[in-house]
Structure formats: C-alpha cells, structure tokens
Amino acid sequence: MNVRKKIRLGDLLVEHKLISQAQLDEALADQKKSGRKLGRILIENNYIKEDEMLQILSQQLKIPFIDLMHYKYKTEVIKLIPEIQARRFRAVALSKDDQGIMVGMADPTNIFAYDELSNLLKLPIRLAVVREADLLRTIDSAYRKTDQISNFAEQLSDELAETDVDLAAMLSSADVADAPVVKLLQSLFEDAVQIGASDIHIEPEEKVIRIRQRVDGVLQEHVMDEARIAQALVVRLKLLAGLDISEKRLPQDGRLSIKVKERSLDIRMSTMPVQYGESVVMRLLDQTGGILDLSDLGMPMELRTRFQTIVQRPHGMLLVTGPTGSGKTTTLYAALSLLNKPEAKIITVEDPVEYRLPRINQVQVNTGIGLTFARVLRSALRQDPDIVLVGEIRDEETAEIGLRAAMTGHMVLSTLHTNDAVSTVNRLLDMGVKSYLLASSLHAILAQRLVRRICESCTQPAEPDNQQKAWLVKHANTDVVHSIFKKGEGCPHCNYTGYHGRIGVYELLYLDQKLSEILARGDSAAFALAARDMKAYTPLNMVALQYAVEGITTLAEVLRISADVDAITDEKIPDATSTGTLV
Numbered sequence: 055m056n057v058r059k060k061i062r063l064g065d066l067l068v069e070h071k072l073i074s075q076a077q078l079d080e081a082l083a084d085q086k087k088s089g090r091k092l093g094r095i096l097i098e099n100n101y102i103k104e105d106e107m108l109q110i111l112s113q114q115l116k117i118p119f120i121d122l123m124h125y126k127y128k129t130e131v132i133k134l135i136p137e138i139q140a141r142r143f144r145a146v147a148l149s150k151d152d153q154g155i156m157v158g159m160a161d162p163t164n165i166f167a168y169d170e171l172s173n174l175l176k177l178p179i180r181l182a183v184v185r186e187a188d189l190l191r192t193i194d195s196a197y198r199k200t201d202q203i204s205n206f207a208e209q210l211s212d213e214l215a216e217t218d219v220d221l222a223a224m225l226s227s228a229d230v231a232d233a234p235v236v237k238l239l240q241s242l243f244e245d246a247v248q249i250g251a252s253d254i255h256i257e258p259e260e261k262v263i264r265i266r267q268r269v270d271g272v273l274q275e276h277v278m279d280e281a282r283i284a285q286a287l288v289v290r291l292k293l294l295a296g297l298d299i300s301e302k303r304l305p306q307d308g309r310l311s312i313k314v315k316e317r318s319l320d321i322r323m324s325t326m327p328v329q330y331g332e333s334v335v336m337r338l339l340d341q342t343g344g345i346l347d348l349s350d351l352g353m354p355m356e357l358r359t360r361f362q363t364i365v366q367r368p369h370g371m372l373l374v375t376g377p378t379g380s381g382k383t384t385t386l387y388a389a390l391s392l393l394n395k396p397e398a399k400i401i402t403v404e405d406p407v408e409y410r411l412p413r414i415n416q417v418q419v420n421t422g423i424g425l426t427f428a429r430v431l432r433s434a435l436r437q438d439p440d441i442v443l444v445g446e447i448r449d450e451e452t453a454e455i456g457l458r459a460a461m462t463g464h465m466v467l468s469t470l471h472t473n474d475a476v477s478t479v480n481r482l483l484d485m486g487v488k489s490y491l492l493a494s495s496l497h498a499i500l501a502q503r504l505v506r507r508i509c510e511s512c513t514q515p516a517e518p519d520n521q522q523k524a525w526l527v528k529h530a531n532t533d534v535v536h537s538i539f540k541k542g543e544g545c546p547h548c549n550y551t552g553y554h555g556r557i558g559v560y561e562l563l564y565l566d567q568k569l570s571e572i573l574a575r576g577d578s579a580a581f582a583l584a585a586r587d588m589k590a591y592t593p594l595n596m597v598a599l600q601y602a603v604e605g606i607t608t609l610a611e612v613l614r615i616s617a618d619v620d621a622i623t624d625e626k627i628p629d630a631t632s633t634g635t636l637v
Contacts, residue, residue: 072102094186119182131147132192145189146184158182249269258284259281263287285331287334295308296310307323307325322337347388347392357560362392366393371457371497372498375472391411398441399440402414402445406418428455435455444466457492479578479582503559508541509547509552511548
C-alpha cells in the first residue's frame, strides 16, 4: 500500500456520488476562509455522515476502519506516541508487533502527519482510519495525568524538605509560575477536565495526601506519600481564591477562574480544618460549553413537552426536587435559557451563582450581612420581574413569598431537597406553608436523579443477582423480569468502572384541578393516593427501570436511586393500564 499517495478527499466523495460538486465547492470556500479540515466541514454541514466518509477512505486506501469505542487498547502502546503529537496529528498507536505499529488516524490522507509519525516511531507504520470524536475520547482516557501529578508532588516534597521556607512568600512570588506546586495544580486540573470530573477533593492525612475526583457521581482516588505538600497546595489555592492564608482554624469559601485545555473553569472552593491540616473541596463549573438545552438533558419527549408548556406559563410556581448533585440547577438553567428573551425580565436569587447568563439579573445571597433568600426575593419583586428563580426554598418565609409572587402574576422557579414529587407537598406543609397557598400557586413538581450510563465500549449481558430479581418480581411485570439486562465489563475507556457519563431520570407531577382541590383541604394522604393514580405520572424507579430494559443503565443503578423512594411507592404501585409503565 502506498500510503503517501496524495488523495483528494473531495473529488473522491464526488466520484462516489456521496456529495455534489456544488456542495464540495461550498465546503472548499468555507475551508479557505476558516482553515478547518474539509472532511469536518462536510460532516458539520450534514453533506455526508462521518462513517460513510471513513468507509470510502478505508476502501480507497485499503486500510481497516476501526471502531475505537469497542477496541480494547493497551495504554503502554498508546503512549508510544506522545500526547502532544497524538492530539496534533489526531493519531493513536493501536497495536505493536514484529511488522511494526498500527496507527489509527482521523485523517489518513495527511501525508505530513504520516511522515512525522514515521520519524518519531522509527518503525514501519500500518494505518487505520477512526472516528475523530472517538479518537479524542481515547486520548483523554489514555493520557491521564496521574504520573505527572505524582512526579510534581515528589518534586514539591523534595523542595519543601530542603529548607524551612516561608510558604506564603514562596507561593506568591513572581517566579512561582515554574514551581512544582503550580505544575502539580495544573496537572491536577488538566486530569480532572480530561476525565470529566465535577469535584476535586484534597485530603491530608498523617502520612499521605489523598486526592479524589468525582466522576459521574462517584469518587476516584489517588493516594500519594508526600504528606508534607498538603499545606503548600492549600496555601497556593487560597492565594488564587483570595482567601486568608493565615487563618487555618475556620472554614473558608472562595472562588477562582482558570483556563485549562482551552476550557474556562469557574471553581467554587471550600476549605475546612481537619486533624492533619486543611481539607479542600473544589466544584468545577465548565463555562465553555454554555448552558445545556432542555433537549440535552435526556428527558423523554412527552415529559419535556409538558415541562416546556408549564415553564412558559405567565404565572405559577414550578419546583424541581432531588438530593444534592442530582442536576436540579442544570435543569433550571436549561429552563431559563428557553425563557431568556428580550421581552422577559428575569431575576435569579442564588447561593452561589453558578453560571453567568446574559440579560438575566443574578443576585448572590450573603447571610453574613443579612442578604437572605427571603430578603432578596422581596426586593426582586419590586424590580418588575416576569420570571423569578429562587435557588432553593429553605424556610417557610421564602416559600410563602415565592408562592404569593406566583399568585400575583409571576412565574417562580425553585428547588427543594425531597426524595420524590409526591413527598414535596408534605415537606412544604411541614414547613408551615398554608395549604390554600400551595393549591392556588403550585403548578407542577419535577423530581429527578442522575444514573450512570453503561460504557458503550464494554457493555455485555448481565444476569440479575438475587436482590435484583426480588426487586423485579415485586415491582415489574413478567416480561420485564425476563428481559436481557446489561452491564459494563470495565475497560480503559471508562477507567474500568463499567460506566461512562450520566443520564437524568425524571418524574413530573402536574397539579390538575382535582389535586389542587385535595391539597386545599390539607389532606396530604389523599393527595398522595390521587397523585399516584394520575395517568401521566410515572414514578422515578419505573423510569429508571425502563432505561435498564433499554440497556442504557444497570439494574444496580436502578436499585440505588430506588432505595429512598420505594418506601413511598410500595403503598400502591401503579398498574400498566393506568401509567403506561412497566408495572
């Protein structure tokens, strides 16, 4: 195979009648202006599907087309090509044998990249063509920064051991940019971005420092022996967040913004004194991708349509409920992006403000100076808003102000920490909120959870264990009990967890006239029974079970989110005719 032969991709696609000459001319003009690759332009303009283009290249160049999502690579082989070159040339080393190295490339017609890789590897190269998105995901998984983190931690430990230094002076000096502590933090943030971590925990112990990253809701741990570096890390982070580096006895909260791998991160940082120093937790908010659209959240189409209709009403209250980390804020921001129009005045009251939105007046509460949710909400209502978002209802006062605002012509969106939609009403009544206020103002409650998706690269059939079988027999019909469920075996793509990414599980309870009348009487037990009888209401665990039947998630995830709702749903399980669900 003469891989160096120049192939004109556009002419090849026209020849095979996959695109027209007019489409090629338009894409070439775009390429001349933007400098982007022709293939990427054709795909983004929907002139051709990526797999069609790659199959043609595979046939023409007589090289294999490899699906990286299901390719079991070896990390030591991948790293034969340094990360910089892998990203630059969009190439990964897939296998090595006596005949040389097989290299997967997103653009195997790139002669310059082929020559550079040949000079770098010093071995014969066999090419394969791969999808670019899969290639970048593989690079992110394979080139973890754990080795760099350990190396910089060791360097910093050695530096601190050499002499007694003034940490504050050392870490705030002008030449600190090349210091091991800065390189260590940079590697730590880069690694977190590559694996999609939402939080970073730095926990000092007597002899080790424990760094944990929350990925898809679960912590992954990296332990290092260099316990003495903990103080240096905390001091540097405090300086970046503008905190008091001399105060080690009290918790502190701060915020910093950094740019990592061309992504803008807004970081909420919290410190807490512990036995061997200070623990730091950082929540990473990626500002680069913007706010998700409702269509990106994973809501079923019917539920999303009903949800959009409710939030676009001129007045009323909508509550989004669920535990911490269940995606409530993301859902509300997606709703705001739908409502954010020039003709609508929107005010948000948050603690803290997580994402900055144009045209929206965002206020951060500050209880230290008396700027509470209730106080800001009162003031916000004097600012002539159409829509008000209250970050969280924490007390009766805030709830009543919000409900009265909903009665007087405002659309009010807020969150509450409850297990499911039905129990939300009980929680509000327990707070002391008047039942007539709820009945006249509350329009709908959306309860949600996040479940982990099975990794597509290592999915395989899974036999339910005894506990899962017992749960299925109790909750599902015969067909579902005998379904073929799946799980992830664990592979390099998912860091051997069996999961990659998460999807939202939602239940929407709409308060119709019947429910509102029952609620006005304050009869919470009758309200719960009537709510579960509604045809359009499907409990969270049944929605999650449907995802398991479809092979999106595992039964283990279904049982995990069902643990706190089963006590409620056990009283009466809706039947298939009334809910259209699996039971």
